[in-house]
Amino acid sequence: IGGIILSMSITQLLLTMIIEQISWFADSGIKGILAFILLYVIFGILVIPASFHKYLSGILFGFSLGVMIAWIGSMVAAIIPFLLAKRWLNPFAQKLLDNNTKLKGLEKAITSDKWKTVALTRVSLIIPYGILNYAFGATEIKLKDYIIGNLAMIVPSVMYVWWGSQTRIIAGAIETKEKGLSYTISIILSILLTIWLVIRSRKISKNLASFENE
Numbered sequence: 001i002g003g004i005i006l007s008m009s010i011t012q013l014l015l016t017m018i019i020e021q022i023s024w025f026a027d028s029g030i031k032g033i034l035a036f037i038l039l040y041v042i043f044g045i046l047v048i049p050a051s052f053h054k055y056l057s058g059i060l061f062g063f064s065l066g067v068m069i070a071w072i073g074s075m076v077a078a079i080i081p082f083l084l085a086k087r088w089l090n091p092f093a094q095k096l097l098d099n100n101t102k103l104k105g106l107e108k109a110i111t112s113d114k115w116k117t118v119a120l121t122r123v124s125l126i127i128p129y130g131i132l133n134y135a136f137g138a139t140e141i142k143l144k145d146y147i148i149g150n151l152a153m154i155v156p157s158v159m160y161v162w163w164g165s166q167t168r169i170i171a172g173a174i175e176t177k178e179k180g181l182s183y184t185i186s187i188i189l190s191i192l193l194t195i196w197l198v199i200r201s202r203k204i205s206k207n208l209a210s211f212e213n214e
Helices: 002-027 029-045 051-061 063-087 090-099 106-113 115-122 129-137 143-176 181-213
Strands: none
Touching (some): 002 029, 002 051, 029 051, 029 063, 051 063, 063 090, 090 129, 106 115, 115 143
8 A cells, every 4th residue: 555655646746747748639639639549559569558548548638538538549459469469470479478477377268258358357457458469369269259358448447547537636736735525535545446456456367377277
């Protein structure tokens, strides 16, 4: 918990500088939104972690619009590497799958549960988003089941975007020194949500490991 609080404090201190550098996306209307989504897709292809991008979506666009942008971006950015792995980058994808201990049992889980396995892994914070995009391309899962399972990415999208939107509110409260009830509630909910996600992610990893042992 102490680490969470420290991380949030550092984020708040850096927030003003970050917003100044990336405010173009929010100020440029549709063009800015499309550019933000395109950047998301590029990150997905390059196996760059996507969680911070979702977080920035909440900071830049607020909660409601930020969720839609983050979700659409994560869906598109997940499909392209998957197709690349299926057709041209299968050896690379297979290597990612074999070398990541957190993905032990993924192929067996896909065989029995298909889209459900995709959905479960997408709500996990432990298994990297970028690696999963390629790793699923190395399994036998079909594109249709992959897309259906990826709909579950609305969950991490909502969570990260909410964190981003709340961080901006908290930063505003710090700047104006108005730390009222909403500030306290935001801090508490952020900590509780993080703890719940960590616990849930560990359970998902254990379920995948159980398939490897069968």
